[in-house]
Amino acid sequence: DAGVIQSPRHEVTxxxxxxxxxxxxxxxxxxxxxxxxxxxxxxxxLIYFNNNVPIDDSGMPEDRFSxxxxxxxxxxxxxxxxxxRDSAVYFCAASSRxxxxxxxxxxxxxx
Amino acid sequence: AQxxxxxxxxxxxxxxxxxxxxxNYSSSVPPYLFWYVQYPNQGLxxxxxxxxxATLVKGINGFEAEFKxxxxxxxxxxxxxxxSDAAEYFCAVSFSGGYNKLIFGAGTRLAxxx
Numbered sequence: 001d002a003g004v005i006q007s008p009r010h011e012v013t014x015x016x017x018x019x020x021x022x023x024x025x026x027x028x029x030x031x032x033x034x035x036x037x038x039x040x041x042x043x044x045x046l047i048y049f050n051n052n053v054p055i056d057d058s059g060m061p062e063d064r065f066s067x068x069x070x071x072x073x074x075x076x077x078x079x080x081x082x083x084x085r086d087s088a089v090y091f092c093a094a095s096s097r098x099x100x101x102x103x104x105x106x107x108x109x110x111x
Numbered sequence: 112a113q114x115x116x117x118x119x120x121x122x123x124x125x126x127x128x129x130x131x132x133x134x135n136y137s138s139s140v141p142p143y144l145f146w147y148v149q150y151p152n153q154g155l156x157x158x159x160x161x162x163x164x165a166t167l168v169k170g171i172n173g174f175e176a177e178f179k180x181x182x183x184x185x186x187x188x189x190x191x192x193x194x195s196d197a198a199e200y201f202c203a204v205s206f207s208g209g210y211n212k213l214i215f216g217a218g219t220r221l222a223x224x225x
Binding site: 004033035042043045048056091093099100101102103104105 | 145147152153154155156157201212213214215216217218
């Protein structure tokens, strides 16, 4: 298994544009998490899914953020419209009950 | 509220010296505790975890951590630092068991100098 795969690794976009971040989790790991990392706020949990169902989205900062998990092998985090303060590294993580694995992250820059 | 506090955002040690990174948590229920390491431009990698078994936990790369309930602490140590240990280290806690809702500390950046 190649681990958690995130795409793109880097994204630069203009303010107001829609941004979609993608995650392919590890097969058989039924929890999926989206985190955001910034210098100011550290690692923040945005939302997590269990068996493709959103369980807790209380960390999603605004309605501009949305996440989906249409099946066990794919999840997206969408920001529409994007703003400069959304610039951060976004991590996807997959876990079973015993182990959690992080992707390498997507570095988003909104200019 | 449940929280994790890492004391010291930056720690600097000499190669071969003891590494001690501090982590305290607050919880009214037994926690699961984790240490992760992040190298530049990489994701987080699990170093070790405490899940209510042995209080002294050994992890990868020679790191270990001891769960002390009376002190609500889970400090990370390594007897002898290597240059390759330079990275950012995160303490994390889960209060609902397993890996649900990991809450991370602010991180400690470890520098190792010759």
